[in-house]
Amino acid sequence: MMTQKVTDWVDERLGIAKGGRSSLNKIFPDHWSFMLGEIALYSFIVLLFTGTFLTLFFVPSSHLITYHGPYKPLDGQKVSEAFASTLRLSFSVRAGLVMRQMHHWAANVFIAAIVVHVCRIFFTGSFRKPRELNWIIGTLLLILAIVNGFIGYSLPDDLISGTGIRIAFSIVESVPLVGSYLAFFLFGGNFPGNSIIPRFYTIHVLLVPALIVALLAAHLGIMYHQKHTQYPGPKRTNRNVVGTVLWPGYALEAGGFFFITAGVLAALGGLVQINPIWLYGPYIPYKVSYAVQPDWYMGWLDGALRLMPSWEIVAFGHMIPNVFFPAVLLPGITFTALALWPFIERKITKDDRVHNICERPRDNSWRTSLGVGILAFYVVLFFASSTDVLANTFQTSLNFVLWFFRIALIVLPPASAYVTYLITKETQKNTAAGQRKVAMIISRDETGNYSTVDAEPAEDDIHPAQSPVPVPEEAAYLHHNGLVVGSEEQELVTVGDSNGSFTRSLESELPPQRSGGSGVFRVPRSLPGSQGGFFGGGPRRRGRGQRHGDQK
Amino acid sequence: MSLFQSFPRAIRSGGAALAVTVLVGVLGFVIFYPSQAPTASVPVAQPSTGPSSITFSQHATAPAITYHNPSKTLVPEGRTLFVENCASCHGVNAAGSSRAPNLQGLGAATIDFWVYTGRMPLADPTVQAIEGHPRFTRQQTLAIAAYVVSRAPGGPAIPDVNLGVASLSEGQSLFSTNCAACHTITGVGDALANNVYAPSLYGVGSTQIAEAMRTGPGNMPRFGPGTLSNFQVASIAKYVLYLQKPQDPGGLSLGHVGPVTEGFVGILLGLGGLMLFGFWIGGRAAR
Known part of the structure; x- marks a missing residue:
């Protein structure tokens, strides 16, 4: 294939396959709040x-x-x-x-x-x-x-x-x-x-x-x-x-x-x-x-x-x-x-540990409350920029609006911080707060008693409440080294099994398997449906929701 | 499982995003495009007068403003109206009282402005008079003015602005120098101090604009003949009328109040909308 030849040519001179492959396999966590910087x-x-x-x-x-x-x-x-x-x-x-x-x-x-x-x-x-x-x-x-x-x-x-x-x-x-x-x-x-x-x-x-x-x-x-x-x-x-x-x-x-x-x-x-x-x-x-x-x-x-x-x-x-x-x-x-x-x-x-897991705001009451209080200060200042427009819009006195903001600037930050503190403390007690609600089926038997069972997730539900399928050690190793695992048939099978999560341990970054000195990864012939090189490897035509699951 | 569903979600998202983008782009272009035309005409109050780039010599040929006092034949009617509606505060001879100022010598323009903009009779003397629907017809208003003028002569008469000889550009320049500091550069008006405000200039006619400048109602300074010539007053009036329906390309105008509304749209619609898209793509954390 032409693409293969071009990438091989480039790779034999620049050795981009290794870095390129691991870059393409880089995992990014999904969350709407991570899109803000984007x-x-x-x-x-x-x-x-x-x-x-x-x-x-x-x-x-x-x-x-x-x-x-x-x-x-x-x-x-x-x-x-x-x-x-x-x-x-x-x-x-x-x-x-x-x-x-x-x-x-x-x-x-x-x-x-x-x-x-x-x-x-x-x-x-x-x-x-x-x-x-x-x-x-x-x-x-x-x-x-x-x-x-x-x-x-x-x-x-x-x-x-x-x-x-x-x-x-x-x-x-x-x-x-x-x-x-x-x-x-x-x-x-x-x-x-x-x-x-x-x-x-x-x-x-x-x-x-x-x-x-x-x-x-x-x-x-x-x-x-x-x-x-x-x-x-x-x-x-x-x-x-x-x-x-x-x-x-x-x-x-x-x-x-x-x-x-x-x-x-x-x-x-x-x-x-x-x-x-x-x-x-x-x-x-x-x-x-x-x-x-x-x-x-x-x-x-x-x-x-x-x-x-x-x-x-x-x-x-x-x-x-x-x-x-x-x-x-x-x-x-x-x-x-x-x-x-x-x-x-x-x-x-005095916390000197490494933190790669985000803290949920409610779990850190004092920081969240302090942050909300400080934010309230700047929000008041921000709104105070439009004193004249607000006074004109609401047909009230400009001086009243000005003094309203002056007082709000002092009162609102501690008040909002305190309210935030109470909310965080309250939500900490309720472990299910903010969690996805599971649909329930309510049924009534002949004696008139009610009972509830969890409903099956809908077919198009993209967040099924299932735990992820762990990646076998072998699969993770092969995947990390740019080797595709599993055939097309197996991929289709694994789609439904996983819930969109693929775990890759940073600890398991094993030394890459080189073939010759070129830095090009060659795929063992024993694995069907796989290609080597820069574009060939990796999980093809797979977006979120399809990671390697069980290997037969 | 349909073919579309068999594609990974990421590709579906990307494809859908492309479709939305193209749609939005086309829509935006189509709606925006007409406003690009540089031939859009400037609204001119009297289109028969030709281009608005009027040279200064023209105001010498035709008077920009003619002043006239209402006919003396209206005085009896005006007297009746005045006694019924005004005299309780201003006194029968319009000489004022402890509740209201002396009107003698203020001229017909003053009376016409206050009455015909609906500010008088006043509902609440403790706050700034609010413009509204006039309580009297045009002729009744002129009659009241005629009566007050008959008590004591003097003061500006009622101006009749000849917008045809006025200059829009001169008006813009004078407006930004003399009026924008209170009424704002777009004429929307604004709050000034404790319960004092500069009213919006939208919805007023050329006569009222000229009357306000010549008489200085309320807190507004008076711009007499020594400050602004008739041509200048007429030009400002022409520009104020233009501001009521300006050449305004670029889509939905946000009230012409400047960056305040723009900020809200940018944050709520711009960032807020994008955050909704981000929620659609990124989703929530698995539990």
């Missing part, structure tokens, strides 16, 4: 594709030109080239607007997925040894994503985002001692200047994406190397991974999920308007619009700015600008504490 990853890929398209038309320049384009309400006005090119993207470039909107929606979903992913990792204790490094990398990715989101949002140079840059300038200025130097260094002079748009552009399309790609590679590489965590369950131990094999199972699921993510983002980009900059108009420093919010991921910082009382704090004879506390100190503490959390928790628990 949403972020795929959104990021969509961001790269759509962003590349946008760079073809966007002009990163503050140079003022007279706008003469299809959007008549701005005809004849002086606008920056950045703004004019964004208008051109939106009105004149074919598919330009849908690309811009997809890019913006993808950014919103990207960061949302990261945040929920972080919550999943936190509440299941997946950051514990040996995954502290990946937690720190993840924190850096979150920071970079937020920073790049804000910068990208600012690039069109419209009235709303320009106000955001103005606020950012003041925030940088508020840093004691070095603030004004820092702000002038970043903006190339006083606000607004002509440098910030081109500088933001370079940061947005080159610097930060490169950092994100590098850290993402490390993030995934470490995850791959350390193997994914899994939830406790039958046959799952701290030293194995139960789940779906990479090829042809998990890779197809992941590929399908990428298309779903791209599809949802394309649907949002095509169907739901985001950031109609033509209605906002160009940014001119003396103009301002009310109801200016940043994109959602900056909301908690905006909310903190809104809720901060107008205190003037004087230290060492110098007034520390009020803005410094909510906009510099708060994110500083937030991200430092977030990055160091595995070590903080280690200090408290």
